[in-house]
Amino acid sequence: MALIVQKYGGTSVGSIDRIQNVARRVAKWRKAGNDVIVVVSAMSGETNRLIELAHSISAHPDPRELDVVASTGEQVTIGLLSMALMELGTRARSYTGGQIRLLTDSTHTKARILxxxxQRIRADLKGGSIVVVAGFQGVDEHGNITTLGRGGSDTSGVALAAALKADECQIFTDVDGVYTTDPRIVPEARRLHKITFEEMLEMAGLGSKVLQIRAVEFAGKYQVRLRVLSSLTEPDIAIDDEAHSGTLITFEEDAQMEDALVSGIAFNRDEAKVSVMGVPDKPGIAFSILDPIAKANIEVDVIVQNIGSEGTTDFSFTVHRNDLARTMDILDKVRKEIGAREVTGDDKICKLGLxxxxxxxxxxxxxxMFQALAxxxxxxxxxxxxEIKITVVIDEKYMELAVRTLHKAFGLDEEVQAAASD
Amino acid sequence: MALIVQKYGGTSVGSIDRIQNVARRVAKWRKAGNDVIVVVSAMSGETNRLIELAHSISAHPDPRELDVVASTGEQVTIGLLSMALMELGTRARSYTGGQIRLLTDSTHTKARILxxxxQRIRADLKGGSIVVVAGFQGVDEHGNITTLGRGGSDTSGVALAAALKADECQIFTDVDGVYTTDPRIVPEARRLHKITFEEMLEMAGLGSKVLQIRAVEFAGKYQVRLRVLSSLTEPDIAIDDEAHSGTLITFEEDAQMEDALVSGIAFNRDEAKVSVMGVPDKPGIAFSILDPIAKANIEVDVIVQNIGSEGTTDFSFTVHRNDLARTMDILDKVRKEIGAREVTGDDKICKLGLxxxxxxxxxxxxxxMFQALAxxxxxxxxxxxxEIKITVVIDEKYMELAVRTLHKAFGLDEEVQAAASD
Incomplete structure (x- = not known):
């Protein structure tokens, strides 16, 4: 039989009923003879409630103490889920991140797992228990409580699967898999039966919110077989069905995948475009522009530099919309220093990627792609x-139209024969 | 300067405002040059909310998992209070029971501190931090989270004071000290400036709810100087005033104390009286009656056996009212076995002690006392x-009258000169 790690997010454990539903699902996998480790998030809304409490005391709460407060949400869920599992007659034991020494660095509120x-989990599994672990949290070498940042429970699940060499890490969520694009924009969007880690990384990076990007990276690095599936279906469907549903994220490319040119279209409108125009075209100019941005801890995404004419060039990049004002302030100083002509900012854009x-x-x-958009x-x-992505930035008002057009142009509306037989 | 442990209960930290109020009070003691350790409970209502969540999943939640859930309440408070302290410009660090290895036995939901x-607390104090510790919780030798039972935060505070040899353990509560009796019954009731541990134990055992009895025992055993005082007064009164307010519970009897015959009157109406009448008067009979009660985990309080006549005797004791029905069932069997005449139960009683x-x-x-009541x-x-207590059981309808009568008869209405000059 198999060792399975299952992760359930906040919506899946958002009420007593739903926790009991998750318990039935987990118990079913256990009763079928599998060893099961369950990773859970806080009940939906709980993490926000805790963070609001902290912010009502301090505009900038101390990160160490914020982690102490925020990590309680998952701790409540592991206790409740373990009780629900015992009510079903299965053995269960809960652990906080600290209790299983889920060691992280000391970067509070966005720590990385080390x-x-x-040992303790293996002993419990051997003793017939389902092991229930609090996601999102760990402990640093000094015993301080850390959290992994939003969506960190996915990473907890994958890290546990890697550490215990699990046969599969199943991420249960409120969607039933990864789609060719957002079905709210394109009703014809299809669920992908398989996707490679590289593709999933590009999809995640472009705003597909099914899986946290760090979890995907982690799974790729440790070759963890990852499956995204829905926690909202009935927990009593056959395990065989469940084991083949959702979207499998693999580290092997197979023949089927090669058939499709494009697996999906991701997009977001969280970003803003910044351009520095008429920059003297000489070595080191990109560094002069981006270094002060990086030092201000502003993340830069797409970067484009055009070939210059008459000794000057135009340099553009995108940042998160929340960082646009700060970026413009910084570039105003930079412009004078480097003798550029003009700086412009535009937050009415969207980013879209095949x-x-x-x-x-x-x-x-x-x-x-360009022909279809034109x-x-x-x-x-x-x-x-x-190598496996083409990203364009366009006016945000065309976003839906562009996604629908490309979805159709690349044949994503049609069910692929090979995938359908999967 | 001194090392002070301060404990604040759920009402004192029941809202963001109150947490900020506690922070001001604590910071004031720190700024006056003292080393301060603060022990806090969960925000009022929070522990009940968590326990209700557990009970909505299971009628008898697993005790280990119940502790996992219930212990989060204090964890939230320590984070929030630490943030509030930092907002005031003082250094602060929070610790869960597990983080400072507050080792207990494994009796979940009512563990005992071992x-x-x-070391970690000493290092922080040396570094100028206020140390904020979650009350009510610990960890057993296997790293399982335990809780100390209701009111356990008092015990946490005293245990910390004992371990660190603090100069004083201050229990802040919503009353300003220990009174000669309940002021809601006797408006003339006076706050005691000092009380001995023995007296406090008797007061607590008789239903005075100011301090948890285990905390008092602990303080007595380790000779911790204990003071009960109000968290509802303004935090900016002078430390000198505060240091002499409330009620000091001492392990030394001084001359002043000898002046007063009676320090206080405690009472409760949580108990019921059970009598086994016409018991054959022979050795071992008390054991025959009480052993099955003890085996059913029913706690027995006052026990009285009268001198028998005609070869039989009457045996009476009190139990908690909630246990009366079970006790009567058990005694019904016992009565037949030992050949007693009759078993009676009465839950309309009250217990009252000088x-x-x-x-x-x-x-x-x-x-x-008997004269006053007669x-x-x-x-x-x-x-x-x-040695230091006289307990009587009377009809509960006379409770208020009896307390008022005795309060007056023993001169407790009058301010004692010695105490007033304290």
């Missing part, structure tokens, strides 16, 4: 490419 | 005495 002591391992070996994906009169403001 | 690792180290060296306290036509159903 190591997990799996993702697919198939495009690696196929030319013409970019031109087909056909709808959509102007492309920035382009950036990688 | 040891505290004080407490005072002074009565040790004075005859006549009991007779003065003067009001109050019949005494049971009497039980110890």
């Amino acid at each position: 190591k997990i002591d799996e 993702v697919g391992v198939g495009m690696r070996s196929h030319v013409g994906v970019a031109s087909k 056909g709808e009169g959509i102007n492309i403001q920035m382009v950036s490419t990688s | 040891k505290i690792d004080e 407490v005072g180290v002074g009565m040790r060296s004075h005859v006549g306290v009991a007779s003065k 003067g009001e036509g109050i019949n005494i159903q049971m009497v039980s005495t110890s």
Whole structure:
């Protein structure tokens, strides 16, 4: 039989009823003979409530103490879920991050996992218990409580699966898998049966919110077989069905995947575009512009530098919309120092990306993309490419139209034969 | 300067405002040059909320998991209070019971403290921090989270004071000290400036709810100087005033105390009286009656056996009212086995006790008490005495009258000169 790690998010454990529902689902996997480790988030709304309490005391709460407060949400859930499992006649034991020495660095509120002591968990599994672990939290080498940042429970689940060499890490969520794009924008969007880690990383990075990007990176690094599936279906469907539902994120590319040029379309409108125009075209200029931004802890995403003319060039990049004002302030100083002509900012943009391992070996994906957008009169403001992704920045008012157009142009509306038989 | 442990209960930290109020009070003691350790309870209502969550999943929640859930209440408070202290410009660090290895036995939901690792706290104090510790909780030798039972935060405070050899343990509560009796019954009731541990134990055992009895025992055992005072007064009164307010519970009897025959009157109406009548008067009969009661985990309080006549005797004792029905069931069987005549139960009683180290060296306290009660036509159903306490059981309808009568008869209405000058 298998060792399975299952992770349930805040919505899945958002009420007593739902916790009992999760318990039935977990118990079913256990009764089928599997060893099961369950990782849970705080009940939905609870983490926000705790953080609001902290902010009503301090505009900038001490990060160490914020973690002490915020980590209680998951601790409540592990206790309640363990009780619910025992009510079903299964054995269960809960652990906080500190209790299993889920060791992280000391970067409070966004710590990184370093190591997990799996001895205690192995002993419990051997004794027939379901092990219930608090997601999102760990402990640093000095015993201080840390948290992994929003969505960190996904990472906890994957890290446990890696440490215990689990056969599969199942991320239960309120969607039933990874889609070709957001079904709210394109009703024809299809669930992907499989996706590679590289594709999933690009999808996540582009705003697909199914899985936390760090969890995907972690799974890729430790070759953890990862599956996204829905916690909202009935817990008493057959395990065989469940074991083949959702979206499997694999580290192996198989023949089927090569068939599709493009696996999905991700997009977001959280970003703003900044351009520094008429920059003297000489070595070191990109550094002069980006270094002060990096020092202000502003994350920069797409970066584009055009070929210059008449000794000057234009340099553009995107930042999170919340950082636009600060970025403009910094660049105002930089502009004078480097003698650039002008700085402009625009937060009415959206970023949109085609993702697919198939495009690696196929030319013409970019031109087909540009042609489809041009056909709808959509102007492309920035382009950036990688081996398996083409990203464009366009006016945000065209976002839905662009996604629908590309979804159709790349045949994502149609069920792929190979995937359907999966 | 001094090392002070301060404990604040749930009402004192029941809202953001009150937490900020506690922070001001604590910071004031720190700024006056003292080392301060603060022990806090969960915000009022929070522990009940958590226990109700557990009970909505299971009628009998697993005790280990109940402790996991219930202990989060204090964890939230320590984080919030530490933030509030930092907002005031003082250094602060919070610790859960597990983080300072507040070691207990493994009796979940009512664990007993075995040891505290004080090294980490000492280092923080040396570094100028206020140390904020979660009350009510500890950890067993296997790292399982335990809780100390209701009111356990008092015990946490005293245990910390003992481990760190603090100069004083201050229990802040919503009353400003220990009174001669409940002021809601006797408006003339006075605050005691000092009381001995023995007296306090008798007061607590008789239903005075100011301090948890285990905390008092602990303080007595480790000779911790204990003071009960109000957290509701303004935090900016002078420390000198505060240091002499409330009630000091001492392990030294001084001359002043000997002046007063009686220090206070405690009472409760939580108990019921059970009598086994016409018991054959032979050795081992008390054991035959009480052993099955003890085996059913029913606590027995006052026990009285009268001198028998005609070869039989009457045996009476009190139990908690909630246990009366079970007790009667058990005694029904016992009655047949031992050949007793009749078993009666009465839950319309109250227990009332005069407490005072002074009565040790004075005859006549009991007779003065009986005379005062007889003067009001109050019949005494049971009497039980110890060195510093006389307990009577009377009809509950006379409770208020009896307390007022005795309060006056023993001069407790008058301010004692010695105490007033304290």
